[in-house]
Amino acid sequence: MQGFTNGMSAALIEDVAWIKAQASYGDGGECVELAGLPTGDVAIRNSRDPEGATLIATRGEIRAFLDGAKRNEFDHLIA
Template structure:
């Protein structure tokens, strides 16, 4: 299996389903995520669907989501 590196063009990620939060702004200003075949997660800006996508391992996403649930990043948006 080919390993994906960070900063890939999102339009090169074929046969993935991009999802965004139901809480996203109507204007479409949001982050979209897609699970890749190796179970890593791609993240892109919804305003630039063909722009760059960052790729995170499953473990990295779990650590990030756990931190978000625990409020570790709240200061960034307060």
């Protein structure tokens, strides 16, 4: 099994399906994409740099982030 580390090139992550929010499709390409990894972790990349560095998060970290997003805890960052 391939080892995944923060900062690795997204080009090195093979055989995964990158997904992004439907709301981002018409937004000029400014979005993040996520992919489930065979390890159970989640890779995150910038759609404007699809071969650039990735952030690798655990399912628990993604769950906590999504919970915070649903509670509007990060809205001030885009106000």
